[in-house]
Amino acid sequence: MSNLAADLRQRPVSNKPDxxxxxxxxxxxxxxxxxxxxDSDEDxxxxxxxxxxxxxxxxxxxxxxLKDFSPRWRNWVIRGIFTWLMIFxxxxxxxxxxxxxxxxxxxxxxxxFHEIITIGYIVxxxxxxxxxxxxxxxxxxxxxxxxxxxxxxxxxxxxLQRQDLLWPFVTYHRFISFSLYTAGLxxxxxxxxxxxxxxxxxxxxxxxxxLLLVVxxxxxxxxxxxxxxxxxxxxxxxxxxxxxxxxxxxFFFGRTPLIKLSPxxxxxxxxxxxxxxxIFGIMLSYVxxxxxxxxxxxxxxxxxxxLSMDCVRSHVFVISEYTLPExxxxxxxxxxxxxxxxxxxxxxxxxxxxxxxxxxxxxxxVIGPFGGFFASxxxxxxxIKDFADTIPGHGGIMDxxxxxxxxxxxVHVYHFSFIRVxxxxxxxxxxxxxxxxxxxxxFLLLQEKLLKKGILSNITxxxxxxx
Amino acid sequence: MSNLAADLRQRPVSNKPDxxxxxxxxxxxxxxxxxxxxDSDEDxxxxxxxxxxxxxxxxxxxxxxLKDFSPRWRNWVIRGIFTWLMIFxxxxxxxxxxxxxxxxxxxxxxxxFHEIITIGYIVxxxxxxxxxxxxxxxxxxxxxxxxxxxxxxxxxxxxLQRQDLLWPFVTYHRFISFSLYTAGLxxxxxxxxxxxxxxxxxxxxxxxxxLLLVVxxxxxxxxxxxxxxxxxxxxxxxxxxxxxxxxxxxFFFGRTPLIKLSPxxxxxxxxxxxxxxxIFGIMLSYVxxxxxxxxxxxxxxxxxxxLSMDCVRSHVFVISEYTLPExxxxxxxxxxxxxxxxxxxxxxxxxxxxxxxxxxxxxxxVIGPFGGFFASxxxxxxxIKDFADTIPGHGGIMDxxxxxxxxxxxVHVYHFSFIRVxxxxxxxxxxxxxxxxxxxxxFLLLQEKLLKKGILSNITxxxxxxx
Numbered sequence: 001m002s003n004l005a006a007d008l009r010q011r012p013v014s015n016k017p018d019x020x021x022x023x024x025x026x027x028x029x030x031x032x033x034x035x036x037x038x039d040s041d042e043d044x045x046x047x048x049x050x051x052x053x054x055x056x057x058x059x060x061x062x063x064x065x066l067k068d069f070s071p072r073w074r075n076w077v078i079r080g081i082f083t084w085l086m087i088f089x090x091x092x093x094x095x096x097x098x099x100x101x102x103x104x105x106x107x108x109x110x111x112x113f114h115e116i117i118t119i120g121y122i123v124x125x126x127x128x129x130x131x132x133x134x135x136x137x138x139x140x141x142x143x144x145x146x147x148x149x150x151x152x153x154x155x156x157x158x159x160l161q162r163q164d165l166l167w168p169f170v171t172y173h174r175f176i177s178f179s180l181y182t183a184g185l186x187x188x189x190x191x192x193x194x195x196x197x198x199x200x201x202x203x204x205x206x207x208x209x210x211l212l213l214v215v216x217x218x219x220x221x222x223x224x225x226x227x228x229x230x231x232x233x234x235x236x237x238x239x240x241x242x243x244x245x246x247x248x249x250x251f252f253f254g255r256t257p258l259i260k261l262s263p264x265x266x267x268x269x270x271x272x273x274x275x276x277x278x279i280f281g282i283m284l285s286y287v288x289x290x291x292x293x294x295x296x297x298x299x300x301x302x303x304x305x306x307l308s309m310d311c312v313r314s315h316v317f318v319i320s321e322y323t324l325p326e327x328x329x330x331x332x333x334x335x336x337x338x339x340x341x342x343x344x345x346x347x348x349x350x351x352x353x354x355x356x357x358x359x360x361x362x363x364x365x366v367i368g369p370f371g372g373f374f375a376s377x378x379x380x381x382x383x384i385k386d387f388a389d390t391i392p393g394h395g396g397i398m399d400x401x402x403x404x405x406x407x408x409x410x411v412h413v414y415h416f417s418f419i420r421v422x423x424x425x426x427x428x429x430x431x432x433x434x435x436x437x438x439x440x441x442x443f444l445l446l447q448e449k450l451l452k453k454g455i456l457s458n459i460t461x462x463x464x465x466x467x
Numbered sequence: 468m469s470n471l472a473a474d475l476r477q478r479p480v481s482n483k484p485d486x487x488x489x490x491x492x493x494x495x496x497x498x499x500x501x502x503x504x505x506d507s508d509e510d511x512x513x514x515x516x517x518x519x520x521x522x523x524x525x526x527x528x529x530x531x532x533l534k535d536f537s538p539r540w541r542n543w544v545i546r547g548i549f550t551w552l553m554i555f556x557x558x559x560x561x562x563x564x565x566x567x568x569x570x571x572x573x574x575x576x577x578x579x580f581h582e583i584i585t586i587g588y589i590v591x592x593x594x595x596x597x598x599x600x601x602x603x604x605x606x607x608x609x610x611x612x613x614x615x616x617x618x619x620x621x622x623x624x625x626x627l628q629r630q631d632l633l634w635p636f637v638t639y640h641r642f643i644s645f646s647l648y649t650a651g652l653x654x655x656x657x658x659x660x661x662x663x664x665x666x667x668x669x670x671x672x673x674x675x676x677x678l679l680l681v682v683x684x685x686x687x688x689x690x691x692x693x694x695x696x697x698x699x700x701x702x703x704x705x706x707x708x709x710x711x712x713x714x715x716x717x718f719f720f721g722r723t724p725l726i727k728l729s730p731x732x733x734x735x736x737x738x739x740x741x742x743x744x745x746i747f748g749i750m751l752s753y754v755x756x757x758x759x760x761x762x763x764x765x766x767x768x769x770x771x772x773x774l775s776m777d778c779v780r781s782h783v784f785v786i787s788e789y790t791l792p793e794x795x796x797x798x799x800x801x802x803x804x805x806x807x808x809x810x811x812x813x814x815x816x817x818x819x820x821x822x823x824x825x826x827x828x829x830x831x832x833v834i835g836p837f838g839g840f841f842a843s844x845x846x847x848x849x850x851i852k853d854f855a856d857t858i859p860g861h862g863g864i865m866d867x868x869x870x871x872x873x874x875x876x877x878v879h880v881y882h883f884s885f886i887r888v889x890x891x892x893x894x895x896x897x898x899x900x901x902x903x904x905x906x907x908x909x910f911l912l913l914q915e916k917l918l919k920k921g922i923l924s925n926i927t928x929x930x931x932x933x934x
Contacts, residue, residue, distance in 0.1 A: 175884035178877065182834055185873075189840045192728055197848035208679060209672040261659055367649055373656045381664035406652075410645065417642035422901055424908040427894070431913060434889055436922050441891040443913055443923065446898060450910055455903050 079393030086391070086400075094233060098298050098309070101225045101232065106144075108397055109218035113140050113210055115388040115396045120206040123382050124199050131191040132200070136207045138184050143211045146177035147219040155226055158429040159300045217405040220412035227415055230294040230317075234285055234357060235411045238364040239403045241280045246273030246369070261373050261380075274365035281361040282354055289317055289351050316356065316419055321347045356419070363410050368403045375402035546860030553858070553867075554707075561700060565765050565776070568692045568699065573611075575864055576685035580607050580677055582855040582863045587673040590849050591666050598658040599667070603674045605651050610678045613644035614686040622693055625896040626767045684872040687879035694882055697761040697784075701752055701824060702878045705831040706870045708747045713740030713836070728840050728847075741832035748828040749821055756784055756818050783823065783886055788814045823886070830877050835870045842869035 066074045093100050117136050126132050152160065153170055160166045169176065192200055224231040246265070249272025256267040288294040293309065295317040301308035324332070329346055375398070379385065386395025394400055431442050450456040533541045560567050584603050593599050619627060620637055627633045636643065659667055691698040713732070716739025723734040755761040760776065762784040768775035791799070796813050842865070846852065853862025861867055898909050917923040 172884050174880050178880040182873075182877075185841065186834065186837050189728065189837050189844065190726075192840075192844045194727070194847075197844055201845055201848040205672055205676045209675050212675060212679065259657075260661070261656065367653065370653050370656050373659075374652065377656065377659045377664055378668055380661075381668040406649075410649075413641050413645040417639050422897075422905065424901075424905050424912055427898060427909050428912045428916060430889075431894060432916060434891075436920075438889065438891050439913075439917060440922055442894050443910075443917055445891055445895045446906075446910055446913070449895060449899060450906060453903075455907055456910065 075393055082391055082393050086394075090236070094229060098225050098229065101229070102222050105218055105221045105225070108401065109144075109214055110140070111390065111397045112214045112218075112387075112401060115390070115398045116210045116214065117207065119382060119384065119387065120203055120210075124202055124206075126199055126203055129196055129199060129203065130193055131187065132203060135184060135188055135191065136203075138187070139181075139207055139211060140215065142177065142180040142184055143215045145180060146174075147215060148222070149173045149177065151219055151223050151226070155223075155298075156300055158433060161433060213405065217409050221404075221408040224408060224411050224415070226298045227420075228295050228297045230285070230288050230353070231411055231415060232408075233288060233294065234281060235360055235364065235407045236404060237284055238277050238281050238361055239368055239407050242273045242277040242365045242368060243372075243403075245276035245280075246270060246365075249273055249276070259373060262376050265369070270365075270369070274362070277365045278358055278361040281357045281364075285354055285357040286351070289353060295353075314419075314421070316352045319349050319351055321349050323347050356414075359414065360411065363414075364403075364407055367410070368407055371403035371406035375399070542860055549858055549860050553861075557703070561696060565692050565696065568696070569689050572685055572688045572692070575868060576611075576681055577607070578857065578864045579681045579685075579854075579868060582857070582865045583677045583681065584674065586849060586851065586854065587670055587677075591669055591673075593666055593670055596663055596666060596670065597660055598654065599670060602651060602655055602658065603670075605654070606648075606674055606678060607682065609644065609647040609651055610682045612647060613641075614682060615689070616640045616644065618686055618690050618693070621690075622765075623767050625900060628900060680872065684876050688871075688875045691875060691878050691882070693765045694887075695762050695764045697752070697755050697820070698878055698882060699875075700755060700761065701748060702827055702831065702874045703871060704751055705744050705748050705828055706835055706874050709740045709744040709832045709835060710839075710870075712743035712747075713737060713832075716740055716743070726840060729843050732836070737832075737836070741829070744832040745825055745828040748824045748831075752821055752824040753818070756820060762820075781886075781888070783819045786816050786818055788816050790814050823881075826881065827878065830881075831870075831874055834877070835874055838870035838873035842866070 066077055069077065093104055117133075120126070121132070149169065150173070153173060157170060161170045188200075188204060221232065224235075246269040248269075250264070250266045250269025253268040253272065254264075254266035257263060258265040258267050258270050292311070292313070295313060296309045296311035298307055298309055299311070300306075301310070324346055375387075379387070387398035388396030390396045391400065431439055434442065447456065533544055536544065560571055584600075587593070588599070616636065617640070620640060624637060628637045655667075655671060688699065691702075713736040715736075717731070717733045717736025720735040720739065721733035724730060725732040725734050725737050759778070759780070762780060763776045763778035765774055765776055766778070767773075768777070791813055842854075846854070854865035855863030857863050858867065898906055901909065914923065
């Protein structure tokens, strides 16, 4: 449990809505934890707090070492140190490979869930709700069981089905998940106590929205990892780059306010961040594209009988020739006429992924920030400065991942819609999961259809075993 | 809008929590709409209100005709009339076929969404929230677009992809859904207004939980309809039967209270209801099994180029011989020895669906009621008697569908796990959605695998077109 919780519990509880904001009578005000008075009055809470947070647990010795600095500078130093620490850890993770990344994604997901549930726990003062904590962890478990199982079956179904111990979990995965969930629902209904109905239902909803936001989206990250490290590394870096560059541009050139929710964000920062992110995305993609390690998906290799990251590159990661659009060709011709050099070039060679990276950058810098605005609005709604104080100088894990979840979902949907080529091997594997009779039936049906379409021809004889 | 809303608006609003129940200071009390004083004090609100509801809109002339009855009897008559009206409408719907059922499922889903959102709207007094209604209808639209699209692509993908107008919607369905949803999210963030943050986020969560409960589950009903009318007709009737029989048994034999949440429910009703439902389920299934109309799924018929409900019966709907378990055989032998008649019979002939219907009955009568308890607890939490007053004598549509949604999800998962046989035709159709090169690749890979496994043999020549 965080200091935040302890902090909130000690404060006198006020039932009256804060006078500065009319939250309506239905939902009372939450004590303004971690929000210094000046912040909440002036309403200039930055999304990234630049004022010092009450000294977090992990950095006591750091505080000691930095005691000569002014509080503002001290926080900057702590924030800087932990920024580099995070970037370094991320690099180590990438080096360790997909499995490590998947495990860390789980750890982050659980911590984010914990942070949001703790806020609900405090906001609705649910200390005496029977079974509340047990039930929310149980729902976290069942939803992970469901989502993780679905991913694993999607990717490694045939492999898993071969294991004596695992096949019932593969075959009846949805039924088991549903039964587990229903048991939780029955548990919730049985835990209802007359005087707490409203709180219990509110927190039931709170838990489910959190599951939808955190658990569902974190599994998209897992799937992106399995599709190739580049599908995680590039988007994650884009969000970080956009955050930093938007801040820099805003700091030096910021004049025009962007959105009331985050008064420190400016149009100048927004636009500068977007351009920087596009350029950074292209450069980073170009570097990563040179290594198979980043572009190969994790697949089960039948020959080696092990998971493998060897692959023949998908066409997305191989240089292709693109014909330039007419107008661009015209402009180039004019330029060449005036300079009187160069041959008539109408095509350009580029990795298709570079073009996709521009689409990702645009989302990261135009829509991505709305993930941050959403989190920012949420924190203001419940009058908290950060989700927690897990990372010194940065707030909770959730404060750093607000945009990452939305971005991961975008990457997942983008990959599913525009990149994924149905893998013939996967389809064949799904056929091999049928009974022998059905396998034969599929084969004969397919043969008939392909013959009719002229894709296959001149099959002389196809004798079939009597099975 | 219902009378309920108007009723609530006219009452003086009290911010103080109700003294009889400690809902905690965070969430204020809701005016006790439609709850008569005695009801809320004695806490004996039945799930099905037997006291008269304030005269609903639709039944003014009925009220006039029934004015000589006592209020209690009047409500019983109204309730009875509308019960039969609903059963009759349901029968007509079944007669009209799957398409009509799907359309009505949509209508019910929209009405349920409307009822729950209206409660949120009233509970949190959100009359002046900017864009709230527009946004919640928009989210209803996007989630329906997503779920309905997913079902249709799953069932009729190949057919839809052939249409010039529809193929982009099939190919990019998830991308379009995600874009629509993200637009809603951006709209929500832009609609945030400082003084309403907390209400806006609360209702955002409220909307999403409702979508999860109502929209997601209603699409399982749609899928069940497509799998064959029996998969909807039997479970829906089971829930109704269990409701009625549990009430009857409770009325005549009820002594031992079952759950605090619904003080009028008894163990006697629960057990009597369960046994009645199992017997009723077997009888109804046996009747419906005689007609192809109820057991055939809706499929696209390539030959007819139309949707069709002709089918070769799945093995679930064909009489099979089952070997009796040893112990049962022993008991039968003993019985026969004593009566000295009958031959040694060790097998029994039965439709497999009859056995499945027992599993469905058990769920409908053991877990199903928890759907009702959940709804009941929800209504108590927000101090409302019914979700709305849509059906005279019955309350809102949601009051009649609380258990049906949970049941539909169970049937869907049960069908998916235990009944669904991967349809060779479907797999072939998914192959035909690939490019010709990939189709050929799948065919050759499959041929190789089947040859290796000995399922296919002695293929002499397979000449392939140069494409």
